[in-house]
Amino acid sequence: MKKRVFVLSVMIGLSSLLAIAQSALSAQGASGGDVQRGQKLHDASCLTDCHAQRANGNANNLYTRPNHKDSLEKLKSQVEFCNQQVLSSDWFPEDVADVVAYLNQTFYHFKVSEK
Numbered sequence: 001m002k003k004r005v006f007v008l009s010v011m012i013g014l015s016s017l018l019a020i021a022q023s024a025l026s027a028q029g030a031s032g033g034d035v036q037r038g039q040k041l042h043d044a045s046c047l048t049d050c051h052a053q054r055a056n057g058n059a060n061n062l063y064t065r066p067n068h069k070d071s072l073e074k075l076k077s078q079v080e081f082c083n084q085q086v087l088s089s090d091w092f093p094e095d096v097a098d099v100v101a102y103l104n105q106t107f108y109h110f111k112v113s114e115k
Contacts, residue, residue, distance in 0.1 A: 033094070033101025042099050045089050046082065063107035072110040076100050 051059030069075040
C-alpha cells in the first residue's frame with residue numbers, strides 16, 4: 001500500500017512539473033524568445049511613429065501586407081536592422097529574440113527548426 005501511495009505521489013509531482021514547464025514554454029515563442037516581453041518592447045519602440053507612418057496609421061498592417069517577410073531568418077534580420085539603423089534602441093540580442101518571437105507568434109507563424 002505504501003508503495004502505491006509513493007508511486008501515485010511521484011506521478012502527481014511529475015504531472016505538476018510538466019504543467020509548469022508547459023506554462024513556461026507557452027510564454028516563450030518558437031524561437032526561444034519571451035513573447036510577452038517582446039510585445040512590450042515592440043509596442044514601446046516600433047508602433048508609435050515609424051510603423052504608423054508607413055502603414056497609414058495602422059502599424060500592424062506592415063506585418064500583413066503581401067510582401068511581408070517569408071522566413072524567420074529574414075524576420076530576424078529586419079528586426080536587427082530596425083534596432084540598429086532605425087531605432088538606435090541598443091537592444092540586446094535577447095531583446096531582438098523576444099521581439100522576433102512576438103512577431104512570429106502573432107503574425108508570421110514560421111516553423112522553427114529544433115537544434
